[in-house]
Amino acid sequence: MIDLKAAKILDQQDGLNSFRNRFYHGEGEIYLDGNSLGKLPKNVPEQLDNVIKTQWGKQLIRSWSENWLELPERISKKYGLLLNAESNEIVFGESTSVRLYQILYALLQSKQYPTHLISDSLNFPTDLYVLDGLVKQLPKTTLSTITYSQEIEANLEKLKQLIKKKPGIICLSLVTYKSAYCYPIKELNRWAAEHNSIIVWDLSHAVGAVPIDFKETETKVALGCTYKYMNGGPGSPAFLYLHKDFHLQLENPIQGWFGHDKPFEFNPKYTPSNGLERFNNGTPPILSMQAVEAGIDLILEAGMDHLRAKSVQQSEFLLNAVNEVLLPLDFSIYSPMDSSFRGSHIAVSHPQAWQICQALIAGGQGVPKIIPDFRPPSYIRIGITPLYTRFEDLWWLVNQLQKIVSSKAYLNFDDTKRDVS
Numbered sequence: 218m219i220d221l222k223a224a225k226i227l228d229q230q231d232g233l234n235s236f237r238n239r240f241y242h243g244e245g246e247i248y249l250d251g252n253s254l255g256k257l258p259k260n261v262p263e264q265l266d267n268v269i270k271t272q273w274g275k276q277l278i279r280s281w282s283e284n285w286l287e288l289p290e291r292i293s294k295k296y297g298l299l300l301n302a303e304s305n306e307i308v309f310g311e312s313t314s315v316r317l318y319q320i321l322y323a324l325l326q327s328k329q330y331p332t333h334l335i336s337d338s339l340n341f342p343t344d345l346y347v348l349d350g351l352v353k354q355l356p357k358t359t360l361s362t363i364t365y366s367q368e369i370e371a372n373l374e375k376l377k378q379l380i381k382k383k384p385g386i387i388c389l390s391l392v393t394y395k396s397a398y399c400y401p402i403k404e405l406n407r408w409a410a411e412h413n414s415i416i417v418w419d420l421s422h423a424v425g426a427v428p429i430d431f432k433e434t435e436t437k438v439a440l441g442c443t444y445k446y447m448n449g450g451p452g453s454p455a456f457l458y459l460h461k462d463f464h465l466q467l468e469n470p471i472q473g474w475f476g477h478d479k480p481f482e483f484n485p486k487y488t489p490s491n492g493l494e495r496f497n498n499g500t501p502p503i504l505s506m507q508a509v510e511a512g513i514d515l516i517l518e519a520g521m522d523h524l525r526a527k528s529v530q531q532s533e534f535l536l537n538a539v540n541e542v543l544l545p546l547d548f549s550i551y552s553p554m555d556s557s558f559r560g561s562h563i564a565v566s567h568p569q570a571w572q573i574c575q576a577l578i579a580g581g582q583g584v585p586k587i588i589p590d591f592r593p594p595s596y597i598r599i600g601i602t603p604l605y606t607r608f609e610d611l612w613w614l615v616n617q618l619q620k621i622v623s624s625k626a627y628l629n630f631d632d633t634k635r636d637v638s
């Protein structure tokens with residue numbers, strides 16, 4: 218592995234290195250968990266302060282017409298630039314789980330596709346729970362969840378054959394939460410369309426991590442959270458993308474007033490909006506929606522292609538170091554090796570992963586605290602967030618993993634306390 222000095226030189230050569238200064242960082246701390254909760258952009262407190270003290274504090278109800286009603290549309294427009302969609306094809310609000318339920322329910326009720334749901338074991342649990350719940354609630358709905366012989370990558374042939382044999386509505390995470398496997402989105406969208414099926418993509422680990430072009434990839438439905446690579450803050454609103462051809466064909470199962478064609482006429486009869494706004498439910502969460510905007514602006518300013526190039530370079534740097542230094546210490550790599558099938562995090566596995574994570578987080582004398590992500594039973598996820606991750610951070614990580622495992626320093630952390638972490 219190269220030394221720390223060489224890693225620092227790579228940071229100096231990094232064309233995106235100035236973006237790091239646009240975020241808050243903890244002193245003596247390395248954060249490698251941006252794939253779970255992204256960092257706070259520096260201008261967010263000021264923006265929120267204005268929304269709270271002036272818009273809410275002084276202008277009160279007048280702020281709806283002066284600022285707040287236009288906010289969701291402004292954010293949708295910016296997301297449209299990022300993902301190549303029209304601004305009226307994206308709405309913000311709710312959590313990913315709620316959005317997934319709404320759109321799957323609507324697709325199932327529309328009868329445009331067979332009422333058969335498909336997912337796989339690489340998907341995030343909430344997606345699988347929502348699918349399972351729909352099967353319980355809608356008696357004609359069936360579900361197939363594919364499992365593969367390993368948990369790193371999908372078996373595309375198996376997936377395609379199932380879609381061919383039992384078409385319907387498929388739900389997949391474009392970048393999977395554990396291994397970061399990234400599906401070939403266009404190939405699968407086409408396959409689905411050719412077989413009377415549609416794919417609902419969960420982009421929670423993908424948006425801001427890999428470039429996505431909805432038009433080019435022929436994507437019809439997508440959704441995801443904004444608190445990971447988009448740095449929108451805890452519980453920031455999810456987004457829902459629906460191709461315009463579907464807007465009038467699908468009905469929101471929650472007929473809330475913000476989905477009404479004319480919400481402020483207070484008509485007792487529900488008439489859905491004639492656009493994607495029909496998928497809105499209630500009052501938008503203005504404070505957290507405001508916080509999302511700064512993160513989107515930063516991604517747009519840096520450029521998704523530049524971010525991706527850095528993410529791949531840093532992932533290769535990390536994988537090479539893991540290969541050289543950590544594989545002999547009982548670690549194994551739990552992510553695809555080919556970058557075209559990988560998002561922006563790397564998972565490694567070790568039998569003592571939880572204790573090792575605690576040792577990393579504790580840090581030590583002259584050693585930074587390093588915050589990765591533990592996923593049961595034995596995975597350490599390392600989130601590469603090219604807006605602020607440095608090569609130096611990855612160097613420290615590998616160096617510390619080596620020391621903690623070879624010295625058995627992880628034994629200082631009691632494995633039986635695991636479930637209170």
Ligand SMILES: Cc1ncc(COP(=O)(O)O)c(C=O)c1O
Pocket residue numbers: 311312313314315341343344390394419421422442455
């Ligand atoms: C792929 C994926 N989907 C959905 C979620 C949960 O989203 P929400 O909490 O917004 O419902 C997560 C959370 O980490 C996730 O990783």
